[in-house]
Amino acid sequence: EVQLVESGGGLVQPGGSLRLSCAASGFTFSSYWMSWVRQAPGKGLEWVANIKQDGSEKYYVDSVKGRFTISRDNAKNSLYLQMNSLRAEDTAVYYCARGRLFPMDWGQGTLVTVSS
Amino acid sequence: DIQMTQSPSSVSASVGDRVTITCRASQGISSWLAWYQQKPGKAPKLLIYAASSLQSGVPSRFSGSGSGTDFTLTISSLQPEDFATYYCQQANSFPALTFGGGTKVEIK
Numbered sequence: 001e002v003q004l005v006e007s008g009g010g011l012v013q014p015g016g017s018l019r020l021s022c023a024a025s026g027f028t029f030s031s032y033w034m035s036w037v038r039q040a041p042g043k044g045l046e047w048v049a050n051i052k053q054d055g056s057e058k059y060y061v062d063s064v065k066g067r068f069t070i071s072r073d074n075a076k077n078s079l080y081l082q083m084n085s086l087r088a089e090d091t092a093v094y095y096c097a098r099g100r101l102f103p104m105d106w107g108q109g110t111l112v113t114v115s116s
Numbered sequence: 117d118i119q120m121t122q123s124p125s126s127v128s129a130s131v132g133d134r135v136t137i138t139c140r141a142s143q144g145i146s147s148w149l150a151w152y153q154q155k156p157g158k159a160p161k162l163l164i165y166a167a168s169s170l171q172s173g174v175p176s177r178f179s180g181s182g183s184g185t186d187f188t189l190t191i192s193s194l195q196p197e198d199f200a201t202y203y204c205q206q207a208n209s210f211p212a213l214t215f216g217g218g219t220k221v222e223i224k
Contacts, residue, residue, distance in 0.1 A: 035213070037160075045152075045160065045203055047213040059211035095159055101207035102150040104171065106159035 002026040002105045004096050009110030016086050016114070022079040022096030022107055030054075030074040033100040036081050038092035039109070048094070049081065064090075086114045118142050118209050122202075122216035128224040135191040137219045139204035144184045148208040151180055151189045154218075155200045163202075164189065191221075199223055 008020040020036070035050040049060045049070040058070050069082040079096050091114045097103035119142040129135050139149065147167035152160040162171045164180035167187060177192045191198055204216040 037213075044218045045154075045205075045215040047215070050211050050213075057211070061212070101148065101210055101213075102162060102165040102205065103213075104162045104165075106161075108159055 002098065004098065004105060004107035006094065006096055006107045006110040009094065009112045011113045011115065012086055013116050014087060014114055017082070017084045018086065018112060020081040020083065020094055020096075020110060020112070024077045024079065024096075024098070027098065027105075029072075029077040032098050034072060034079045035097045035099070035103055036070060036079075037095045037097055037103070037106075038090075038112075039095070040089075040092045043092075046092075051079070083112070086112075088114050090114050117212070118145065118206055118214050120204055120206055120214050120216035122204055122219050124219060125217065126220040126222060128222045129194050130224045131194055131196055133194045133224075135194050135198075135221060137189045137202055137204075137221075139182075139187045139189070139216050141185045141187075141206055141208075145206045145208035147183050148206055148210075149180075149182070149187050150205045150207065151178075152203045152205065153198075153200045154203065160203065194221070 003025045005023045036048040051058050051070045067085045071080045093109040095109045096107045098105040121140045123138050149167045151164040154160045168180045179190045181188050201218045201220045
């Protein structure tokens with residue numbers, strides 16, 4: 001059974017940093033593109049970033065470029081999102097998801113709240 | 117950037133009804149479209165990919181159609197467990213992915 005478990009969310013002040021993790025199991029992690037998708041409270045889904053199987057390609061939505069970094073450790077079956085210079089508008093549930101074009105499996109999400 | 121517009125934003129329906137949700141892309145995306153279902157407090161679930169392919173394990177009452185700019189998700193006979201919010205997502209501009217604004221299916 002595919003499992004994706006996010007962690008690392010919490011309350012952070014504007015300008016602060018947070019590192020999200022996603023632990024993967026039940027599939028060959030190194031064979032899949034992975035993504036982060038977020039959902040602000042009461043709002044729709046927004047793709048944030050994705051990363052190729054070997055980590056050689058990384059892409060970001062414009063609003064997080066230069067502030068967020070996606071990475072992965074295939075030996076640990078883990079996906080990460082380093083978030084710096086956080087803003088109030090980054091407040092959301094962050095999901096990790098498996099798949100290239102149409103993410104087929106999603107974690108339960110971790111809530112990031114940016115507030116003073 | 118490709119924009120995805122869903123309509124309606126909400127629909128009220130009864131169990132057994134046929135429900136149709138529309139998604140329009142701001143430019144042609146061929147068949148690079150998926151549909152997701154999301155229930156409150158839960159992660160999205162992939163229903164349809166490549167515009168009309170049913171994801172494994174998804175009931176056959178769900179179907180997708182369309183290509184180019186106009187797409188449709190149809191639930192042929194609404195069941196109690198289908199009350200949720202539905203999102204379309206385009207992958208034509210991969211690696212950038214874009215979601216529609218969502219359609220909430222509510223109980224009439």
